[in-house]
Amino acid sequence: MALHPTKHRGLSEDLDVAYNSEDFKQIAIQALRDAVRVPTESYDDNGPVGEDSRWDTFAELHRVLEASFPRIYESLNITKVNTYGLVFSLAGINYGKTLSLGRSSSQTVKDWKYDPYSGYYDGTWIWGRGTCDDKSDLIRQLLAIDSLLKHDFSPARTLILAYGFDEESKGIEGAGHLARYLEETYGRDSFALLLDEGSDYTDMGGVVFATPSTSEKGYLDVKITLSTPGGHSSVPPSHTSIGLLSRFIAAVEDNPHEASLSRTGTPFATTQCLAAYNPVYPDDLRILARKAVTDDAALKVLQEQLLASHPQYKAILGTTQAVDLVEGGVKVNALPERASAVVNHRIAEHSSVGELQQHMVDLLTPLAAKYDLALVAFGSNVTCGGAGQVVLSDFLGMALEPSPVTPTGYGPWALLQGSIKAAFENSPSRNSSKVVVIPSLSIGTLVVWFVLHDSNDWYQPGNTDTRFYWNLTKHIFRFSPSFDTDNFNGFLIPAFRADSLNEGVRFYTKFILNVDEKSVAYGTHSLGALSDFGYHLVLAEAPRVT
Structure with missing residues (x-):
């Protein structure tokens, strides 16, 4: 009132x-x-x-x-x-x-x-x-x-x-x-x-x-830095630091974070209010929202329907990631000794900075091992390797919890x-x-x-x-x-x-x-x-x- x-x-x-x-x-x-x-x-x-x-x-x-x-x-x-x-x-x-x-x-x-x-x-x-x-x-x-x-x-x-x-x-x-x-x-x-x-x-x-x-939502920019030996491009290795970096970027983009519509979360509360009071809310979603209060199967279907209804729901219900910065190489005939990319994340309400960091470690450790790269993640040594090094860090130190x-x-x-x-x-x-x-x-x-x-x-x-x-x-x-x-x-x-x-x-x-x-x-x-x-x-x- x-x-x-x-x-x-x-x-x-x-x-x-x-x-x-x-x-x-x-x-x-x-x-x-x-x-x-x-x-x-x-x-x-x-x-x-x-x-x-x-x-x-x-x-x-x-x-x-x-x-x-x-x-x-x-x-x-x-x-x-x-x-x-x-x-x-x-x-x-x-x-x-x-x-x-x-x-x-x-x-x-x-x-x-x-x-x-x-x-x-x-x-x-x-x-x-x-x-x-x-x-x-x-x-x-x-x-x-x-x-x-x-x-x-x-x-x-x-x-x-x-x-x-x-x-x-x-x-x-x-x-x-x-x-x-x-x-x-x-x-x-x-x-x-x-x-x-x-x-x-x-x-x-x-x-x-x-x-x-x-x-x-929370916030974390993860910088991925690849370092490999230099040399002349006339005698190149199988993968330069830029080529290796591209594989790490592809791994990140191929493994997006899962969305989650939790009954205890703000998006669920907002959905319930819109279903109850918005006269132009789709009737099928309105019915699903009512059932989802107590029905787990309906909750799952509601999440799927919301994700399908508008692309922005992927951002609302989960952690987002976007590769926004990339750099590497200094000369066309010189092997790049260093290449890096920055992945911008907006962390879901139900997640955390630590969970996101662990996700990156779990995702990229197999790649580091595959290419014999030492992996250093957020200040800790994860794997050893002789072909170079990959470092995961908090770009500019601006990490923020939800x-x-x-x-x-x-x-x-x-x-x-x-x-x-x-x-x-x-x-x-x-x-x-x-x-x-x-x-x-x-x-x-x-x-x-x-x-x-x-x-x-x-x-x-x-x-x-x-x-x-x-x-x-x-x-x-x-x-x-x-x-x-x-x-x-x-x-x-x-x-x-x-x-x-x-x-x-x-x-x-x-x-x-x-x-x-x-x-x-x-x-x-x-x-x-x-x-x-x-x-x-x-x-x-x-x-x-x-």
Whole structure:
């Protein structure tokens, strides 16, 4: 059911009226335009803060935020983390905390209709880098806090906002430092909820679905390096290092990872919700989904049918692999002494980095033995050989386990669901539609409900900055209160629908007020019993530039 504030009912209703005004819309538009005009770019090769001057542009964004939201800067305690990370805190009587994050995308300037940092408003769309991902969320969240402060809101639970600046370029300088600061300051497992940006609303056959991501796939780039003796190509061996590497690549591609639809996994939960509430869901799959709850044979058939229904289900239900980089050789008449390839993996929710590494070892050990190659896998000697060496390693050291799966059976999940529904029902433009809130899996490029819904595809880069915050809470959600149609042309030439600014502020306001209800019993746990509750937003950094 929709969860409307009770303790703060009057405040919530007053702000609903304020958010519908043209004056508020213009204030919101101007705030986003001002933020977009600051070229906050982060690069893949950025050095540490303090050594690389390219980070300094974020100082200008700090000044713009302070000018746009002086009330926030006057009322909240502010801590700068690693120079450009920001933590805002508003102390509550009962000391509670929350979190929420965000990130950005990359674009090609030559394809732009307007200058990428113009913040141009054409009467419908606000154009510029960061409008969709993720300065729109940043501004809407700050507008919600500013509006609450304007009405003398004093929380019972401590409110925390944390803003990073480099999610698109690894997140280490921003969220990495922020996570350590928050854990050192508030303690491990001290936050009841973390709300990150993520998937949004989409219309399926007249029913609107909100799909907060409750888990993300893991990540591992495996580098395969072949080393063999050199020499002149006029007297070649049977196989050069490049030829041997091709055999290892072929072995990898010939042995894809098996898909698995588990009753305990997020894809199964999403499938059940879609089967129950999506009016355009195929009837045969709907019937199978119902049977699969208890029937193992039906579960197996459902998995097969889903895999056959759309190629994306292979990515949703299993670990993916793609050979994306290859190099070798320096001269046409010289035997290559070294050749390498990098295999990109997105690890299934039910798997792990260790399981993937063992799969690679088991798969490639026979090949190494066949060609008399010593195999060194992830730092350990596996086989000996006299013809050369093959090394398996974690390329760039970016291995990441699949995220913990957020519980959806009580408290925080129910609060998020209820807040989404309450905001949607109170919308002057959207309250005629039904909204269904379901969990989803972020797989690195799209969320699970994309499948069987071919229009308005939603693409979501992975992983989000939440990977740094796993120690703070097990209740992590990734959701942005916008329709997929509020983003012009996806994220390639970004522009954001101005009317969606007000709607997002409405959601964040109701969410914060619901969080602050101390005695709301919702689900099987009392929300009032949550020891800490927090709210963390990432500073929407500009697009990655490679």
